[in-house]
Amino acid sequence: MRARRVVLALLALTLVAGTALAAGPRAGLLLAIGLGFGLILEGLRFGFAGPWRLMITERDARGLVAQLLAIALAAAALFPLMAANPLELSPAHAPIGTAMILGAFVFGAAMQVVMGCGSGTLVNAGSGNLIGLVALAGFVAGAFLGTLHTGFWVSLGRLPVISAQSLAGDDGSLALTLAGLATVGALALWRAAPGKRRPPARLLWAAGGLAGLAALNMIVSGQSWGIVYGLGLWGAKLAQAAGADLSANAFWALPANARRLEASLLTDVTSLTDLGLILGAFLVMKGRAAPGAPSMPLAWRGWVGVVIAGLVLGYSSRIALGCNVGAFFSGISTGSLHGWAWFAAAFAGSALGLRLRPFVLIAPRRAEAPA
Template sequence: MSVQTKTQPLGGNQPAIGRPPMPSVRPLVLGAALIVAVLLGSVILGSQGVKQGILFGIGLLLGYTLYHARFGFTSAFRRLVSVGQGAGVRAHMLMLSVASLLFAPILSSGVGFFGAQPEASVAPVGASVLVGAFIFGIGMQMGGGCASGVLYQVGGGGSSVLITLIAFIAGSVIGAWHWDFWVNQLPSLPPISLAETTGLGYGPALLIQLALFGAIAGATVLIARRKKAPPMKPLPTTYGLLRVIRGSWPLWVGALLLAGLNALTLAIKGSPWGITSAFALWGSKVLSTLGVNVSQWAYWSGDRAADLKASVLADTTSVMNFGIILGAMVAAAAAGTYAFRKVPGKVAMSSIIGGLLMGYGARLAYGCNIGAYFGGIASFSLHGWVWAVMALTGTFIGLRMRSIFGLKNPKSRDSFC
């Protein structure tokens, strides 16, 4: 009796048991995204130089990675709080661990590429961070995504998050308008670096952070057992090398790539990856065009004043944001999941409120889930840890508000992506 051995091909759409098949490629969308990426990249290289062109390329890779790994900050917090599923938060801890390992030597040496002198993202801890991170936590649950999530979902054809993005920009502008009150007129501690302010140095500070990441990851395992957290549902994927282009990636792959790309950003740009400062810039430029004298706002004084007059392509955060959107668009088109859908009225309203809260909160809190949480903690800043606690607290409120607008929260009996 002969025994037949079934082998998997190098690529293809054959689903594994229990895994949904991949949709068809969207060739028109894919072609359009690639053409726009090449043209915009050429303009950036020609007008702003090689450094800015490389940062645009890093943005493309970030968007591509975020989409393929479906690497979420909003969903990770929501799943942990609602049903105790901590896989997403454990991926965060892996990402932060690797980023901290990479950031430490870069920051301690102060030597980067293209003449950059890398500086940590360390901000004061005061009322602005406490309030800003808290309302950001509410907003990201209502808006359907965080700062990075909104960008990569917009690139992936997300209709509701496009509304969120517009409101996000508006909220960022309002936050910039009110920035002086929250930051300069309310009590605050000075910036505190666990490595430098404390005098510990980057070696001991790194060990402390790694221990905290491990403790948090372990706590999520205990929470999952106590709450009997539902399993993660597999996403559509292919096999072999084609998975790089067509399939979903494990969270740990996304965590490692995001950590590496953020460290590369730090070394080239001179500061960690950020997103939301560009939203305030875009919205303020629009208001300035309409005749509003935004240059009189305290937020746009000092080093930021020149940004209002310069081309948006001269702003590194804007250029990277454009790359994230296009990188996600390429990934979604190749995966066959790019599609706009009709947005119900309640969902649209929730998106508007969520976007406004996130935009306003990010300006108060010196950043979002990327600039404050990811970049702040990887920079050994106390404000990054405070941001995480307050955003997680805001998540509890955000989950309750979602039901008002007909948005579902995970249930203990569900499995989910």
């Protein structure tokens, strides 16, 4: 067991060092940060979709409270960093709009169908879950398709960007954000069933670890932790390799996006942390003494449902301007009001998704199961 973990650690170090040699020390650091995200999310079983499901169905607030704590700790580190380096660091600020709210609602529903948000889909895929792998393929395709229609969704209308900083200034913005998180946490605890309020130690450690890595990601990359852009870029590169001409598309014609499309994935911040996250989950899975639970067997209609749900996840996250990480975690922890709107819409969508899940993930009949 110890020998296996040593081998896996050496593998991780080799990949990080190889990335640093191929694309520079910054790329190696970002891959390592992503690896840390994967180790924490899979190793300490910290998620986003699952805790929301438990809060809705069982009034179990422990996972949701841990999420709010992670965001609060990240905000406590990020707000001073952003105030001191306003030109070098880019917060996850985005406008609230019709498409954003609709996309977040649909995303919340779809993530409960496949039991994984953006980061959860990467973790599930990295840990060898077949449903996660299939959902990830759909997510990549959907995130790319969403980039092709951004003009239409923007035309539906949106507000100017509103942030805690614009409402309360640099001095009061952190206090305003922490007060909002405390209010939501208090509501969750009030609603929670007895014995399902205090997060276990592993979730508290995970919250602190994610906050620290989010701050480190901001320092190294200059931007907030995100998931969706990288997956859309993977889809665009696959489409381009298949012969698609994206030069006339409004999204991919933007100079920054066009440069990333032509450059190596090892130069894209979000792709590096996404790849590292998958690697981290893989290392945790391989390092366990016993294999994890196998994927749920599905009827053919169930697999079709997973593909469709993955497509919807990717597409809706693109028009919602992020997933649980880019919009909820990073949006709120850097002061964006759209993060709060995203949270409300996605949580409402999750309630619908839980009702849809039994009709999508259809297990095979007993006669179809292997002997």
